[in-house]
Amino acid sequence: MTGRRTELVRVAVVGAGGWGAQHARIFAGRSDTELVGVLGRSPERTTARAKEYDTTPYTDLGRLLEEAGPDLVSVCLPNEDHFEVTLRLLRAGANLLVEKPLVFDLDEADRLLAAAADSGSFFAINFNHRYAEPFLRARAAIDAGELGRLTFLTWRFGGEANHGRSPHANLIETQCHGFDLLEHLGGPIKSVMAQMGNATYGAFSTVAIALTFTSGAVGTLLGSYDSSYAYPGTQQVEVNGTLGRAVVDDTVRRFTLSRAGEETRTVWEAGYFNDEARSFHATFDRHVAELLAAFREGAPPPVPATAGRRALQLAQAAISSYESGRRVPTPMPSRGD
The missing domain is CATH 3.40.50.720 (NAD(P)-binding Rossmann-like Domain)
Incomplete structure (x- = not known):
């Protein structure tokens, strides 16, 4: 267009x-x-x-x-x-x-x-997770240098199973958000090493993946279909750096920024009347607003479909790692991912 x-x-x-x-x-x-x-x-x-x-x-x-x-x-x-x-x-x-x-x-x-x-x-x-207020604040803190050099990132996300034909449904259809957010915050992932469990319904319903970023940071992704979305803290993301730490709880619930050596911290939570910022569904509205602006200008989409391919590429590398018992390098993402 x-x-x-x-x-x-x-x-x-x-x-x-x-x-x-x-x-x-x-x-x-x-x-x-x-x-x-x-x-x-x-x-x-x-x-x-x-x-x-x-x-x-x-x-x-x-x-x-x-x-x-x-x-x-x-x-x-x-x-x-x-x-x-x-x-x-x-x-x-x-x-x-x-x-x-x-x-x-x-x-x-x-x-x-x-x-x-x-x-x-x-x-x-x-x-749409990229557009949650806590993740916008985490990205801004990283870009402003408030965390210093990133050292490790963690993603944990678990809920009830969405049964499908693929034994790797949890990894591909749900934890794709994790791969996307971790690279969005921490830069390209250059290798993965995975463990998987299939205790509940015959599929690989829980995965634990060790990550290495090209920056030198390391990370973990823990994703499960053997948990419950009713639990508090069903999703938590933590980004640590040499100068500080950012933590996101339940996507839209809370953003916490701590500075190294300080026993006080800064916390964002949506105010009483700020229903929009505490709504998970509204993260999609925010994405659509930015997408339509790009569409009207004839510009590329803010989150191109290549980002979906990249998340799948990382998931396939994790599957290969589990099947081979080895660490698997991941190709660098293409431009625009």
Whole structure:
């Protein structure tokens, strides 16, 4: 896409499931977008979703593209069913925002990126954790040098299982957020070494991965489908440096900044009336606002689909490490990841 857009951006949502409701909510509610259609597999559920947001239901993708004429398509499908629909949309020249994970197979990821390059499509992925207020503050503290040289980073994230066909669903579809955030904060990961457990339902439902960053920092990623999202502290991220430490609790709950040698600390928590900053769903709204600004300017997306390929690349390296019992080097991310 080239050139600046000034009119309403016409958006279609592909997917009528639970998180797809967030896609529809955002694009139906913004003053600078028009939700021109919702596509789903179930006629009944799709009709109900479209009625809820005063738009048109579709069950045929070709008909959606022809009749609704969207400028942007926002895709939210079951995790392991992304590839075929996304490829078809890219080959049709559609501009896309897709949910994570990009796909489960690197060859499929490369085919999608090649199709986007051929069509010149705007191609973004929703790594919305980056837009949580605590992570914005953590990144700002790192950029300002408040932590000094980074020494180690940790990510812990666990909840109930989302059963799927892949034995590595936890790693690929959920801990992709961890790979993305750790590189977003700490720079490229150059090697991984993994342990995995499959105690509960026959898949690798808990993973523990040791990381080395090109900066010289080290890190850990602990991710589980054997836990519960009801637990306090189900997600915690810690970034340590020679001058300070940043800690994020439960994505949007709390940001804590400590300085080396000081027994006091600075804490951010959303105030009484600041519902937006304490809402996990609002991190997606924040991402969409920045994405639409880039889309209107004809600029690259703030979180390009290549970031989804990079998270998958790191996950595949972790799988290779577990299967071989060795540390596995990871290629450097491509420009724009």
